[in-house]
Amino acid sequence: xxxxxxxxxxxLTFFPLAACFVLPFIKNEKTIRFFxxxxxxxxxxxxxxxxxxxxxxxxxxxxxxxxxxxxxGLTYYLGMDGISLLMVLLTILLLPLCVMCxxxxxxxxxxxxxxxxxxxxxxxxxxxxxxxxxxxxxxWEAMLVPxxxxxxxxxxxxxxxxxxxxxxxxxxxxxxxxxxxxxxxKAGGTFSIPDLTAQTFPFRFQFWVFLAMxxxxxxxxxxxxxxxxxxxxxxxxxxxxxxxxxxxxxxMGAYGFLRFCLPITPDASVYFAPMMIAISVASIxxxxxxxxxxxxxxxLIAYSSVAHMGFVTLGIFIFTIRGFEGALMVMLNHGIxxxxxxxxxxxxYERSHSREIVKNMGLGxxxxxxxxxxxxxxxxxxxxxxxxxFVGEMLVLIGVFKASPWIGAxxxxxxxxGAAYMLRLGQKxxxxxxxxxxxxxxxxxxxxxxLVPLAIxxxxxxxxxxxxxxxxxxxxxxxxxxxxxxxxxxxxxxxxTADTQKSKVAGLFSLSR
Amino acid sequence: MKFDISLLLPELFQILIILGxxxxxxxxxxxxxxxxxxxxxxxxxxxAGIAVSVYSLKLSGSLFWDTYQVDxxxxxxxxxxxxxxxxxxxxxxxxxxxxxxxxxxxxxxxxLSSFGLMLLASSAELITIYISLEIASYSLYAIIPLRxxxxxxxxxxxxxxxxxxxxxxxxxxxxxxxxxSQNTTYLHVLATKPWSWSxxxxxxxxxxxxxxxxxxxxxxxxxxxxxxxxxxxxxxxTAAFAATLPKLGxxxxxxxxxxxxKPEIEIITVMAILSAASMTFGNLAALVxxxxxxILGYSSVAHAGYVLVGLVAASAAGLSAAGxxxxxxLLMNLTCFWxxxxxSRDGKNLMLDDLNGLYxxxxxxxxxxxxxxxxxxxxxxxxxxxxxxxxxxxxxxxxYNWLIIIAALNTAISIxxxxxxxxxxxxxxxxxxxxxxxxxxCSSVWGGVLAASLLILGVLPESVFHWMEAAARQIxx
Numbered sequence: 001x002x003x004x005x006x007x008x009x010x011x012l013t014f015f016p017l018a019a020c021f022v023l024p025f026i027k028n029e030k031t032i033r034f035f036x037x038x039x040x041x042x043x044x045x046x047x048x049x050x051x052x053x054x055x056x057x058x059x060x061x062x063x064x065x066x067x068x069x070x071x072x073g074l075t076y077y078l079g080m081d082g083i084s085l086l087m088v089l090l091t092i093l094l095l096p097l098c099v100m101c102x103x104x105x106x107x108x109x110x111x112x113x114x115x116x117x118x119x120x121x122x123x124x125x126x127x128x129x130x131x132x133x134x135x136x137x138x139x140w141e142a143m144l145v146p147x148x149x150x151x152x153x154x155x156x157x158x159x160x161x162x163x164x165x166x167x168x169x170x171x172x173x174x175x176x177x178x179x180x181x182x183x184x185x186k187a188g189g190t191f192s193i194p195d196l197t198a199q200t201f202p203f204r205f206q207f208w209v210f211l212a213m214x215x216x217x218x219x220x221x222x223x224x225x226x227x228x229x230x231x232x233x234x235x236x237x238x239x240x241x242x243x244x245x246x247x248x249x250x251x252m253g254a255y256g257f258l259r260f261c262l263p264i265t266p267d268a269s270v271y272f273a274p275m276m277i278a279i280s281v282a283s284i285x286x287x288x289x290x291x292x293x294x295x296x297x298x299x300l301i302a303y304s305s306v307a308h309m310g311f312v313t314l315g316i317f318i319f320t321i322r323g324f325e326g327a328l329m330v331m332l333n334h335g336i337x338x339x340x341x342x343x344x345x346x347x348x349y350e351r352s353h354s355r356e357i358v359k360n361m362g363l364g365x366x367x368x369x370x371x372x373x374x375x376x377x378x379x380x381x382x383x384x385x386x387x388x389x390f391v392g393e394m395l396v397l398i399g400v401f402k403a404s405p406w407i408g409a410x411x412x413x414x415x416x417x418g419a420a421y422m423l424r425l426g427q428k429x430x431x432x433x434x435x436x437x438x439x440x441x442x443x444x445x446x447x448x449x450x451l452v453p454l455a456i457x458x459x460x461x462x463x464x465x466x467x468x469x470x471x472x473x474x475x476x477x478x479x480x481x482x483x484x485x486x487x488x489x490x491x492x493x494x495x496x497t498a499d500t501q502k503s504k505v506a507g508l509f510s511l512s513r
Numbered sequence: 514m515k516f517d518i519s520l521l522l523p524e525l526f527q528i529l530i531i532l533g534x535x536x537x538x539x540x541x542x543x544x545x546x547x548x549x550x551x552x553x554x555x556x557x558x559x560x561a562g563i564a565v566s567v568y569s570l571k572l573s574g575s576l577f578w579d580t581y582q583v584d585x586x587x588x589x590x591x592x593x594x595x596x597x598x599x600x601x602x603x604x605x606x607x608x609x610x611x612x613x614x615x616x617x618x619x620x621x622x623x624x625l626s627s628f629g630l631m632l633l634a635s636s637a638e639l640i641t642i643y644i645s646l647e648i649a650s651y652s653l654y655a656i657i658p659l660r661x662x663x664x665x666x667x668x669x670x671x672x673x674x675x676x677x678x679x680x681x682x683x684x685x686x687x688x689x690x691x692x693x694s695q696n697t698t699y700l701h702v703l704a705t706k707p708w709s710w711s712x713x714x715x716x717x718x719x720x721x722x723x724x725x726x727x728x729x730x731x732x733x734x735x736x737x738x739x740x741x742x743x744x745x746x747x748x749x750x751t752a753a754f755a756a757t758l759p760k761l762g763x764x765x766x767x768x769x770x771x772x773x774x775k776p777e778i779e780i781i782t783v784m785a786i787l788s789a790a791s792m793t794f795g796n797l798a799a800l801v802x803x804x805x806x807x808i809l810g811y812s813s814v815a816h817a818g819y820v821l822v823g824l825v826a827a828s829a830a831g832l833s834a835a836g837x838x839x840x841x842x843l844l845m846n847l848t849c850f851w852x853x854x855x856x857s858r859d860g861k862n863l864m865l866d867d868l869n870g871l872y873x874x875x876x877x878x879x880x881x882x883x884x885x886x887x888x889x890x891x892x893x894x895x896x897x898x899x900x901x902x903x904x905x906x907x908x909x910x911x912x913y914n915w916l917i918i919i920a921a922l923n924t925a926i927s928i929x930x931x932x933x934x935x936x937x938x939x940x941x942x943x944x945x946x947x948x949x950x951x952x953x954x955c956s957s958v959w960g961g962v963l964a965a966s967l968l969i970l971g972v973l974p975e976s977v978f979h980w981m982e983a984a985a986r987q988i989x990x
Contacts, residue, residue, distance in 0.1 A: 109872075167928065172928075179905070179921045185909075
């Protein structure tokens with residue numbers, strides 16, 4: 001671990017929050033937008049020192065640790081490894097883009113909107129850099145209120161229903177997370193995540209802690225039976241809300257699995273892996289099938305998110321380095337691609353005032369710029385070679401096939417369905433008849449401004465994923481190493497040997513049958 | 514016995530306020546136009562009272578032949594009572610339901626009740642506890658029905674007196690059992706006696722009945738029936754007082770009983786079951802309420818259950834968490850009541866629909882209400898979360914883990930109705946043509962101070978918590 005002089009992570013986390021307090025004093029609406037945009041740019045500049053991140057090191061870097069409430073063992077403990085680095089960069093990048101894509105879309109209560117946006121960014125960065133369980137929990141929950149407001153105030157017609165559903169679902173899931181954290185504190189004597197990962201807990205304890213944590217994370221991801229809040233929230237949320245929801249909030253669930261479930265409760269993770277794999281596969285297939293039948297563009301992309309996040313959890317729970325890499329890459333790429341797709345839906349909504357596919361057909365002739373970006377991100381979403389998502393899905397599939405060809409065989413139709421629903425959507429949008437797009441303007445400079453960075457990332461990660469993989473590999477190897485060693489020490493040895501791997505597959509089949 | 518009068522500083526200061534108010538009630542009332550000085554001095558005097566009680570936090574000693582104990586616990590709760598009295602009286606300075614001329618009397622009862630609660634914090638003998646409790650209660654009996662000619666207020670008053678009298682009778686009955694079986698009423702002597710069902714069944718029955726008197730004050734299920742109706746019926750400002758300060762008195766006595774008697778499994782189990790029932794019932798009942806004060810009434814039933822979690826832990830950590838949470842509870846509830854009182858027209862009750870469009874009319878009050886409501890849920894980064902975290906952490910692995918899980922699940926139930934309050938304030942538009950009370954600007958300022966204190970305590974709990982922690986270690990090493 002390296003100790004740095006300037007508290008970079010604290011600055012990154014609290015700078016947007018500090019900017020919130022300036023907002024009430026700005027009267028002019030345009031100034032508010034410019035101000036928040038500038039905050040986003042400054043935040044990106046503040047993140048430049050992160051380039052000092054040593055990608056060869058597996059441990060936490062930029063560590064900050066102070067006592068907070070010593071009586072209860074609470075510490076203010078921040079740090080960053082390869083896993084969190086990518087997520088933090090993604091979060092920081094999205095803030096100015098979200099401001100840009102809401103420039104015309106949000107026309108009422110602008111001050112509160114940007115207030116929520118900044119609070120949201122702070123909380124999201126905090127989630128990814130917190131290394132103390134309680135600190136993590138605070139950021140995790142603090143994010144709910146601004147997201148609730150984003151949906152409930154600036155959302156669509158069903159916004160009240162969707163926002164309350166979102167809040168209830170996620171909060172109900174995380175109550176048990178808090179209990180699990182308390183139990184870990186009492187059993188391990190500390191709230192610090194690195195210290196807890198170094199310990200070994202009895203299997204029975206791991207069993208319950210895993211379940212409590214997995215419920216919270218599975219709701220956030222969301223995995224198949226717990227996904228019902230997602231389409232409602234996505235459809236009703238404003239563009240920026242959808243982007244943040246898809247690009248960052250969903251990642252927190254997967255991040256939780258990687259950061260908490262696997263390192264702290266390895267035996268239980270192995271024990272529950274067949275179940276987790278089964279519901280991941282169910283998410284992929286179910287998400288794909290339901291996406292095929294959607295008429296609403298946002299709903300379609302929402303269900304495709306369920307499918308993509310299924311790849312993430314699948315990659316995590318097959319316990320191979322390729323699977324882990326793939327999972328993390330899908331997390332990042334889904335953030336880029338789906339975020340961009342939601343922005344595009346928002347852009348066309350500003351023109352047609354409808355998200356129905358049939359109301360937005362035949363854009364190819366009249367809005368070529370728009371269709372270029374839409375085609376690009378649609379291809380990226382279905383995992384076309386050369387785009388970013390291909391790298392992630394490919395790695396997950398390699399990992400899966402290595403672990404069990406059978407699971408791979410079941411997942412392949414999910415990949416094909418991804419192509420089917422995205423191509424269908426792209427085709428209707430480009431060439432569908434009848435078209436109403438004759439009088440619509442093509443993309444403005446502002447819209448180019450927020451799409452180009454994401455498009456560059458699509459190609460960069462798609463064509464040269466090496467650097468990204470290099471950054472995450474040491475951290476992922478660390479998770480996997482501990483993971484491979486730990487189960488052998490445990491009381492109930494359920495080490496991932498060939499036998500258990502077989503029984504895992506057997507268990508999977510008995511579940512899916 | 515050495516009598517050190519400086520030990521009684523907070524009480525003496527409170528007596529000064531009472532005497533001032535008493536003289537004022539005897540004087541000819543000032544003009545009705547509200548231009549007179551009136552009772553506006555009381556909140557400032559009470560604020561000085563906070564300073565006095567903070568100054569005397571470190572005192573310790575024993576007075577009146579060991580019936581009166583001055584220690585960390587009592588001083589912490591005296592500070593909390595002084596704080597609550599200051600906020601509640603500031604809140605009630607312009608109460609529309611009491612005529613200008615009668616406000617001195619009204620405040621006199623406030624001050625007397627707070628005085629009783631301060632005595633209660635220090636009482637270390639059962640009969641002293643009883644007398645202090647009555648001093649604190651009788652003043653409230655008098656002001657609950659004070660709401661013009663409102664029949665609902667009369668109903669609330671009668672309910673409060675009848676329930677209170679019954680609970681007190683039960684407590685006295687329990688006291689007689691304790692006295693009969695243990696032959697003493699001094700807590701420090703009682704602490705040396707056995708408190709298990711096998712050794713002293715009569716004493717266990719007695720202490721359980723005695724606690725009922727305080728469960729009633731705390732509005733714990735099944736002694737909560739007065740709570741929503743009294744909040745509903747009485748004026749907003751009185752409800753703010755009755756909802757918060759008496760709970761402090763109940764908590765301090767329960768902490769003292771638990772710490773000294775180290776009750777065995779029977780009493781703790783009863784408390785654990787009552788705690789679980791109270792939070793579940795309170796939260797479920799609150800889901801369907803439309804009146805904001807009734808919501809807060811049922812929410813206080815639920816919070817009584819949460820506080821009891823710390824007592825069930827029966828450790829220094831648990832007791833300090835319970836004490837700290839009751840202070841936070843006071844602040845959270847007073848924050849919500851502050852907004853209610855600022856918004857209500859002519860002191861009428863506030864319905865959820867009256868909050869519609871609050872973000873437009875009074876953005877600061879809307880924010881303050883949101884902070885108060887989210888603190889009551891226990892959402893970070895408010896103090897409500899950190900208080901609840903301390904409670905749950907203290908009680909984990911003390912044999913009642915099911916209670917922790919129920920408490921955590923209750924957060925998920927309760928979010929709905931608290932969120933409903935915020936939703937009405939932030940997402941509903943106010944209907945055209947409805948007249949609203951224009952909130953005064955100083956109400957935003959002081960409400961903002963309350964909300965800020967909730968946020969600051971949530972981020973830096975250590976600054977206040979260490980007093981309570983030291984106090985708990987003192988009485989339960």
